[in-house]
Amino acid sequence: MRSSVPAVLLAVSLLSGLTATDLAHAEDPGDHGTVPSKKDVDNARRAVADKATDVAGVRRAMAAAQARLETASIAAEQAAEAYNGARWRAERARAEARAARRVQRSATADLEKQRQAYAGSLVSGYSSGQGLSAVAGLVQPGGIDEVQRRSSTVASAQSALDAKFQRYQASKTLADVAEDQASAAEKKAVAAERTARSKREAARQAANAAAAQARSVAAERTRLLRQLAHLQHISVALATRRQDALEEQRQEKAEAAAAAAAQAAAQKAAHEAAQKSGQKSGQKSAQQSGQQAGQQHHTTAPDHDAGDAASSSGQAPAAPPADDAGAPAPTPPASAPAPSGGVGAAIAFARQQIGEPYVWGAAGPDSWDCSGLTMRAWEAGGIALPHYSVAQYEESTPISPADLRPGDLLFWGTSNSPSSIHHVALYVGDGQMIEAPRTGVPVREISMYAWEAPNFYARP
Structure with missing residues (x-):
C-alpha cells in the first residue's frame, strides 16, 4: 500500500506538469499506509491550479512586454514624423527666405x-538753368520770347523731375517693404531650423528609447519562455514554437477584427451617403413635381402623369437610395487588376x-522611414511627394x-484630424501593404490590418 500514494501522485503530476518538489509536498509524510486522503487530492489539485495560474501569468507578462514595445515604437514613430514635419517646414521657410531676399535685391x-x-536730372536741371534773365529779355531783341520759351522748358523739366522723384520714392518704399519681408522670412527660417534641430534630438532620444525597450523586451521574453518551458516540463524550443503559434493566432484574430471593423465603418x-443622396434626390423630385404642376395649371392639355412630365422635360426620376447589402467592402477584391504606369513603378x-x-x-538608398519610402516609391512613379506623412x-x-x-x-x-497622422504605407492590393514600420523591423509587405485599420486614405 505504501507505493500507491506516490503512484497516484505521479500520475497526477504527469498530467498536470508537477515537479518532484511538488510531489514531495503533496505526499503526506505522516500516513504512508493508506490511499490518498481528500486533503491529498485537494492539495494536488491546488498545485495544478497554481501551475496553470503561473503559465497564464507568464503569458500575460509577455503580452505586457510586447505592449510596452508597441507603445515605445509608436512614440518613436511619432517623434520621427514630428521631426520630418519640422524639417519640411524649415525647408519651406528657408525657400521663402531665399525668395524674399531675391525680391529685396531686385527692389x-x-x-x-x-x-x-x-540725381542726374537734378544735375542737368541746375546746368541748364543759367540762361537769359528777365532784364536781358527786355533789352535784347526777341528776348521776351526766349524767356517765355525757356520758362516753359524749365516748367516741363521740373514736372519730369517731380515724376522721377515720385518713382524714386515708390522704389524706396518697395525696397523698404522687401527688406522687412526678407528679414521676417529669415527670422522665420532660423526659428524653423532651430525647431527642426530640437525635433531631431527628440526623435533620436525616442528611437534610442524604443531600441532599448526592444532589447529589454527580447531579454524578458527569453527569460519568460524559459520559465514557461519549466512550468510545462517541455524544452525551451518547444515552448517558443508554441508561444509563437499562439501569438500568430492572436495576430490573425486581431487582423480579422480590424478588417471587420473597417468594413462595418x-x-x-x-449607407449614410446613400441616405443623403436619396434625400437630395427626393427634394429635387418634389421641386420638379411642383414646377410641373404649375405648368399643368397653365396648359389646356395636361400631361397624363408625372413620369411623362419628367420625360418631356428631359429629367429622369430620382433613383431610390442604396441599402447596406450594396455597400462596398473596404478593400478591393482579390482579382484586382495589375497596376500599370506610375503605380506599377x-x-x-x-x-x-x-x-x-x-x-x-x-x-x-539603403535605409528608410515610413514617409521616406513612400516618397521615393512615388518619385519612381513620377509624382513628387514631401518627406512628411501629414503633407x-x-x-x-x-x-x-471602399x-x-x-x-x-x-x-x-x-x-480624426489629419494633423495627427504619424505613419504612412503603400497599398499594393488584396489587403496588403508595403511599409517601413519601426526601429528593429525592416521594410516588409504585410496585411494592412497587421497593426490596426488605417484611418486615412489618399491617392497621390
Whole structure:
C-alpha cells in the first residue's frame, strides 16, 4: 500500500506538469499506509491550479512586454514624423527666405537705378538753368520770347523731375517693404531650423528609447519562455514554437477584427451617403413635381402623369437610395487588376526595398522611414511627394477605403484630424501593404490590418 500514494501522485503530476518538489509536498509524510486522503487530492489539485495560474501569468507578462514595445515604437514613430514635419517646414521657410531676399535685391537695384536717374536730372536741371534773365529779355531783341520759351522748358523739366522723384520714392518704399519681408522670412527660417534641430534630438532620444525597450523586451521574453518551458516540463524550443503559434493566432484574430471593423465603418459611411443622396434626390423630385404642376395649371392639355412630365422635360426620376447589402467592402477584391504606369513603378520600387532597415529620417538608398519610402516609391512613379506623412496626405486626394486601389497611400493617426497622422504605407492590393514600420523591423509587405485599420486614405 505504501507505493500507491506516490503512484497516484505521479500520475497526477504527469498530467498536470508537477515537479518532484511538488510531489514531495503533496505526499503526506505522516500516513504512508493508506490511499490518498481528500486533503491529498485537494492539495494536488491546488498545485495544478497554481501551475496553470503561473503559465497564464507568464503569458500575460509577455503580452505586457510586447505592449510596452508597441507603445515605445509608436512614440518613436511619432517623434520621427514630428521631426520630418519640422524639417519640411524649415525647408519651406528657408525657400521663402531665399525668395524674399531675391525680391529685396531686385527692389534695391531698382531703387539705386531710380536714385541715379533722379540725381542726374537734378544735375542737368541746375546746368541748364543759367540762361537769359528777365532784364536781358527786355533789352535784347526777341528776348521776351526766349524767356517765355525757356520758362516753359524749365516748367516741363521740373514736372519730369517731380515724376522721377515720385518713382524714386515708390522704389524706396518697395525696397523698404522687401527688406522687412526678407528679414521676417529669415527670422522665420532660423526659428524653423532651430525647431527642426530640437525635433531631431527628440526623435533620436525616442528611437534610442524604443531600441532599448526592444532589447529589454527580447531579454524578458527569453527569460519568460524559459520559465514557461519549466512550468510545462517541455524544452525551451518547444515552448517558443508554441508561444509563437499562439501569438500568430492572436495576430490573425486581431487582423480579422480590424478588417471587420473597417468594413462595418465603410458600410455605415456608404449607407449614410446613400441616405443623403436619396434625400437630395427626393427634394429635387418634389421641386420638379411642383414646377410641373404649375405648368399643368397653365396648359389646356395636361400631361397624363408625372413620369411623362419628367420625360418631356428631359429629367429622369430620382433613383431610390442604396441599402447596406450594396455597400462596398473596404478593400478591393482579390482579382484586382495589375497596376500599370506610375503605380506599377511605385510598387516595384517599394518591393525592391523589402528587407532593408528602418532608420528614422532616412529616405534611401539603403535605409528608410515610413514617409521616406513612400516618397521615393512615388518619385519612381513620377509624382513628387514631401518627406512628411501629414503633407503627403494633404498633397494627395483623400479617398474612402471602399475606393482603395494599388498605389494608394494608407495613413494612421491618433485622432480624426489629419494633423495627427504619424505613419504612412503603400497599398499594393488584396489587403496588403508595403511599409517601413519601426526601429528593429525592416521594410516588409504585410496585411494592412497587421497593426490596426488605417484611418486615412489618399491617392497621390
